[in-house]
Amino acid sequence: MISMSVELKASVRDRVGKGAARELRREGLVPAVIYGEKKPPLAISVSYKDAFRKIHEGGFLSTVIDIEVDGKKHRVIPKDYHLEPVRDFLVHVDFLRVGKNTSLTVDLPVLFINEEKSPGIKKGGVLNVVRHTVEVTVPADNIPENLVVDLAGTDVGDSLHISAVTLPEGVVPTITDRDFTIATIAAPSALRSAEGEEAEEGAEEAEE
Incomplete structure (x- = not known):
């Protein structure tokens, strides 16, 4: 069975750094970045609840995701994510752009x-x-x-x-x-x- 792609909504992050990340998490969001395909990295924020749930459902790092950022869709695959070691909360997610012929x-x-x-x-x-x-x-x-x-x-x-x-x-x-x-x-x-x-x-x- 072929893994179906899933969708996430995201917003562009104007601010980066620890202070901005803490503020995002207080708002129920988690900082993330989209990179690859020889394009500039795109700093975004996604729903903490949605991202955390997909991680714990399993197969997160082998699932193609369509992320909608301000009306534009980016096809990506999660490349890595970081959990706070003591409290196990989600700190950051890295997404890799997926092109048509990407392996x-x-x-x-x-x-x-x-x-x-x-x-x-x-x-x-x-x-x-x-x-x-x-x-x-x-x-x-x-x-x-x-x-x-x-x-x-x-x-x-x-x-x-x-x-x-x-x-x-x-x-x-x-x-x-x-x-x-x-x-x-x-x-x-x-x-x-x-x-x-x-x-x-x-x-x-x-x-x-």
Whole structure:
């Protein structure tokens, strides 16, 4: 599924600095800047409530946003945000302009489906997630919400590599030198214990 762009309204900031930022936050706003595409940086303020909510909904740094500033729309992607370390309130947001042919490097969350169709999990096997996200290069106007890993038919001892994932068009992993593992189906602890006991018994018998 392709991640849909969202919209935010913003206003141009005439003043910068700590004092101006504190004043904005008292008004329910947060300072931000739009930069990139070889254009001058644009200092703006956005709704604190809207920005904070989108951050905590997840996927903020891989979501294309249309920011309307005084009637003009700017297509951007959040590049970074800063939280006050003690009280966890939002201090500042950096937005990167997104052009028509822009490619971005983002971390996509991994979504596992069809656990109920995995013989290994039905036996009590455990899904051991090695990577919860995968870093990819992707067209800015075609960012998927996630990478889907199908567990149907997987058994205990199986490893799921990036080569087993059907990648959306234009999505390329940044790791290209190996077929890296995303998850494994591990044996249940009871089965591992039983196998360990059998191995020990076999060794003892061989010694006798």
